[in-house]
Amino acid sequence: MSTSLSTRDIVYIALFAALTAALALFPPITIPLVGVPITAQSMGPMLAGAILGAKRGALSMVLLLALVAIGLPILAGGRGGLGVFAGPTVGFLLGWIPAAWVVGLLHELGWRKLTVIGSFTHAMIGGIIVLYAIGVPVLAVHASLPLKTALFGSAAFIPGDLIKAALTGVIAMAVKRAHPIIEVRQSQPA
Amino acid sequence: MSRSILHRLPAGLKLTALAAAGSAVIWVSDWRVMVDLLLLVALAFPVARLGRGALVQQLRPLLPMLVVLFLAQGLMASWTEAALVIARIATLVLMAGLVTLTTRTEDLIATVERLLTPLAPLGVNPGKVSLAFSLALRFLPVIAEEAERVHEAQSARGLGNSPLALALPLIVRVLKSAEDIADAIEARSGHDDPDCPQEKPQRRARFNPLAALKTVKE
Amino acid sequence: MIRSSVGHMFPRLHGAAGSVSVPSLPAAPGIEIAEVSHRFGDTEVLRNVSVTLTERRIAIVGANGSGKSTFSRLLNGLLVPERGRVTVDGHDTANAAKAVRRKVGFVFQNPDNQIVFPTVAEDVAFGLKGQKLSADERAERVEEILARYGLEHLRDRPAHKLSGGQKQLLALAGVLITRPDYVVFDEPTTLLDLRNARMVGQVINTLAQTAIVVTHDLPLIEAFDRVLVFDQGRIIADDVPSKALSEYVRRMQ
Secondary structure, X not given: XXXXXXXXXXXXXXXXXHHHHHHOOOOOEEOOOOOOEXXXXXXXXXXXXXXXXXXXXXXXXXXXXXXXXXXXXOEOOOEOOHHHHHOOOHHHHHOXXXXXXXXXXXXXXXXXXXXXXXXXXXXXXXXHHHHHHHHHHHHHHHOOOOHHHHHHHHHOOHHHHHHHHHHHHHHHHHHHHHOOOOOOOOOOOO | OOOOHXXXXXXXXXXXXXXXXXXXXOXXXXXXXXXXXXXXHHHHHHHOOOOHHHXXXXXXXXXXXXXXXXXXXXXXXXXXXXXXXXXXXXXXXHHHHHHHHOOOHHHHHHHHHHHHHHHHHHOOOHHHHHHHHHHHHHHHHHHHHHHHHHHHHHHHOOOOOOHHHHHHHHXXXXXXXHHHHHHHHHHHOOOOOOHHHHHHHHHHHHHOHHHHHHOOOO | OOOOOOOOOOOOOOOOOOOXXXXXXXXXXXXXXXXXXXXXXXXXXEEEEEEEEOOOEEEEEEOOOXXXXXXXXXXXXXXXXXXXXXXXXXXXXXOOHHHHHHHEEEEOOOHHHHOOOXXXXXHHHHHHOOOOOOHHHHHHHHHHHHHHOOOHHHOOOEHXXXXXXXXXXXXXXXXXXXXXXXXXXXXXOOOOOHHHHHHHHHHHHOOOOEEEEEOOOOHHXXXXXXXXXXXXXXXXXXXXHHHHHXXXXXXXX
C-alpha cells in the first residue's frame, strides 16, 4: 500500500475487507428459475469499488484475499486458507481486485452525474464482465476445460450477479447521498 | 494441538516451499504420478498431527465441483485426463491447507510484512499494511455482530431477508464509524505520521469548492 | 482532590484588558484557544472563541450541536481551526501536530471505535509504536498500565469480547500509556450503564493528568475546578461548577 494513503484510507480499506467478510454470513438466496444459490459476498468487490473508488476499493479486496490466505474462514461457506487459491475457481477470487478497481474507476469518472442505472452499469462492467474475463479463462486452464465449456458452466451465476449489480446501484446512490466517500473525506463530528 | 515438525518450520520457508511445489505440480502429466503425489500430501497430515477431519474439511467444499469436473473431463476428453485434473486440484488444495493449518496467523502476518519490507522504496509501507491487517481483524467480529443486530431489527420490522434492508444500514454504520476510528488512530499515534502535515491543509481546503472538485479524482 | 484556587468568576478573553495573564513565549503551561472560529459547510460551529485552560479538572457542557465536540477536537489537533490559533504549552496545533499529540491524549465517546487492535495487550501497545523504546521498556509500560486499570487478566482477550466498562478502561489505558500531560474526554460516560459510568468517573477524578471532559453527565463534574458552557458556538458561561451549571440548567429550560 502506497504512502499516499492516509490513516482514513487505511481504515476504509480495512473496514470494507471486514464488511465483505461479514457478507459471507448472510444466508444465500436461491433464485427460482436458475436454481443456483447466490451469496451476498460477491457483492463485496462491486460495493467496495462503488463506495470507496478504484484504489481503495481494489486494496480492500487485496486485504480481504490476504486475510483468506492466512487462513481466516471468511469466504462464503466458511472457506479460507491457501487451499482456496489452489482451486480452479481462483480466477473468480483474484478477479475481485481488478473488478473492484474497474467499478471504482467508472464510479469516479461518472461521480457527479451518477444515477442508479449508471452505477448498476458500472458494477456490471467491472463486477461481471471484468470478473468473468479473468475467472473463466483461469477455470478453463486450471481444469483443462475448453473455454466455451468453462463459460457455459459459469453462466449460471450471471443472473445472480446482475441482481447484485442492481443492488449495488441502489446502495451506491443511497450512500452517495447519505455519506459520500469518493468526493468528500471528512464529516462533521456530532 | 500438539506442535509437529511441520508446525515448527519457519513460516517463510513453508510459503516458499508451497509456491515451488505448487508450480512443480503443474508439470506432472501422468495421472498415476499425480495420484501418488496426492497420497503423499495426504500422508503429511498425520505427520503434522492433523486428524482425518482436517483433511476432509479442506476438500469437502470442493467436492461438488470436483465431481462435475471429473464427469465433464471424462466424457469430453478421457478418464485418465479426468483423474489427472482432479488429483492435481486436490493436491494443490491439500498442500496449501497443510501450510495454513501448521502456521499461526501472527507468523503469517509477520512473514507478509517481512516480504513487503524490500518494497518500501516503491511506496509500500509495511507499517500501514500491518495496521490494515490489525484493523480488519479487530473489526471483523464487530461488523459481524452489527450485521446480526441489523438483521434482527429488520426482521422485527418484517423486512426479513431483504438484502437491501440488511446491507444499506450496515454499510452506512460502517462508514460512520470509519471516521471515528481514523480520528482515534491519529489521536493515539504520537509518532511521525507522514500524513499529519499533508492532511491538515487538505482538511482546511475541504470548504474550498475548487479544491473539492480536485479531490473528485485522486 | 486538588482544587484550583484561581478564580473563574469572569470569562477569560484572550488579550482583553484585565485578563489574568497574556502568555509570552516560552508560554505558560496550558492550552490556549485564541479567537477561534470554525465552520462545517455553511454551519458556523465555533464563533470567535477565546479561552485559556490551566485548571486540572475542566468540564465542557452544552446542548447537542453547541460546538463543544468540535471544540474538544481542536485541543489535540484532530481539527485545525479555520481561523484563530490553538496552542498547547506553546505548541501550535496547526504545525506541531506531533508534539501536541504527545501532550494531549483523547478518549472518544465510543471505545469500540478507539480500540483498533484485535487483542487487549496489542491495542494498549499501539500508542508506543512510534516511540524509541526497547522491547523490554515497551513490555514494562504495557504491563504497568494493564495492572493500573485491572486489565492484566484480559491481556490476550479479543477486544470485542470485553464489557462496556472494560472497553472504556482499555481505551483510557491505550491513551495513558503514552504519558500525556492532558487528557480530553468526549462524553466518556454516555454509552455506559450507571455502575460503569461511576467507575469511569472515579478514574477521571483520580487521574494525575489534567482532564478536560465534554459531558452531559452533571454529577461527574460536580467537583471540577471549572465548567465552560457552550451555546451556538460560543462560551456563554465560564465558572465554578455550582454557578456554571445553574446557568446551564436555567438556559436549558
